[in-house]
Amino acid sequence: MSNQSVREFKDWLAFIIGGACVILAMIPLISILVDVILRGLPALNLEFLTTGPGVIGQPGGGIANSIEGSLILVGLTCLMGVPLGLISGIFLSEFGDNKYGRFIRFLNDVLSEFPSIVVGILAYSFVVLLVGSFSTIAGAIALSIIMMPIVTRATEESLKLVPSTIRDAAAALGIKKWRSTLSVVLSTGRNGVVTGVLLAVARVAGETAPLLLTVLGSQLFFSGLTKPVDALPLRIYRLALLPYASAQQQGWGAALVLIAIVLTLNVGVRLATRGRMSSVRS
């Protein structure tokens, strides 16, 4: 075999190995989707989605309280995490070209890859111990700490894509900087910001570890901000570890509901903004 064909063979081999890596990496995703759908579908029915948990170990009962808890938690999280992340992101994009800005951006990147259970300890030590019990509000605070850096980064990246001519045009009309940032720049970069927020919502909706230390989980429906509440991921965790087949099947059912929510958000956002926001990482 000539030197040239050896080199071409290596080129071909590298292509095959690369393709094999991609396919190998796809197997878990496909298996997860197939298993969650096949095992979760039999558990799904109206009762499962509309009633609270039944007797442990017996068939029957549902996950309505967990769905409700998750919705409340995510809603409260957005109330706190989105404004904070949004304004930080605006700051970094518009005024962050200095030492302080670089420092904040660096910390933001560090925090966005942070172990979520440590955030749970933080919320536990401050909120749970202050309130005196595991509570919804503690969970929402923990989740908003996780959400904030994601929103900040997405906001910064999408505002940076806004052409500077738009800022100049606003300035030429005599519009104050703060006014043009809020009404011109932000609304031009709106799509990217919304994308980032939705991806952050998808992320916190599936977050479990900090909830273990903050909202604890509950068999009951929501009964107040300072009371424990249930959440979908927590319920999946608890059901999966129960030694009853019916409970495990309910766990798969809950997983199907959760993954449907999370993937709908992700795929929906990607389809809606295809090709435009490749720089936003979830």
Place this chain on the structure above:
Amino acid sequence: MVERRRMGQLRRPTSDDIFVIQSGIFASAIIVVLVLTGYVLISGSIPVWSKFGTGFLTGTTWSPVREVFGALPYILGTVVTSLIAIAIGVPLSIGVAIFLSEMAPHAIRGAGSGILGWFVRTGIRILSNGIELLAAVPSVIYGLWGLFVFRFWILDYVETPLSNYLGFVPVFSGAPFGLDILTAGLILAIMIIPTVSAISREVMTAVPLAQREAAYSIGATRWEVIRMSVLGYARSGIFGAAILGLGRAVGETMAVTMVIGNAIGAQALPTSLFRPGQTMSSLIANEFNEADPTSLHPAALIGVGLVLFMFAITINVLAQLLVWRVLKIKGGTVE
């Protein structure tokens, strides 16, 4: 008098100044969060450090009843599972990144515009988005899948053969059960693929075109271009991506908790891949709710959290510095 004159010289803050300052204050929330986390972890674990000192890091006994705590098995558990994740996950991710950023675009161009071209384009787009979706799957669902599906794959196709043929090697000793350190490490390997491959892709895309063109101009094949120009140039960024993956593996909680077998104390020392173990994060997830608030137990768990915090900070800072340096060279698109 002097004071007043200086005051007079300062211009009054405009609405723009106020806006900058206020948003800057909001942005400082991130500093507050990190400082508070450090404070909580240190102050919460002081009782443990004053009682055991560094013995907390080297002890292997974990007994809430006798109030003796040593975190060594969990520190080692985290290190070993993360290393497995890196060893398996990083090469795979680099393969994925090379394929999707360097080879797939060629294949798309080469496939033409016919029906074959459409298939290739659609297939590659699905694969590329599919890898990203791996990151979107919640960790508890990885745990559920690991507990009921993946565990048996590993048990039947990896552990049982290894145990039959290589059982005499200490790391493969013991009867495989499927819920052990190896399964935890492998599930972590899957979970870091999207992170590591996404950042590797970003870094590879940042390699200047001139680098590639130079290699092509001396007659290099596509693979030689990738090996010489792209990988050579992006090396430290890919290294940063691997370390970022390490950070994610170290902090990952739920999936590990559900598949690692949750051993306690000296039992959890990772002496064999086929033994149940425990990582720092899974220990906290398992025991925090059951800890008696009047005992040392919560303080010991917060102490483990502090060690985890140190690990995560060190790893992430290192990774950010590496990735950031490579992307900065490109300038313009990414600062």
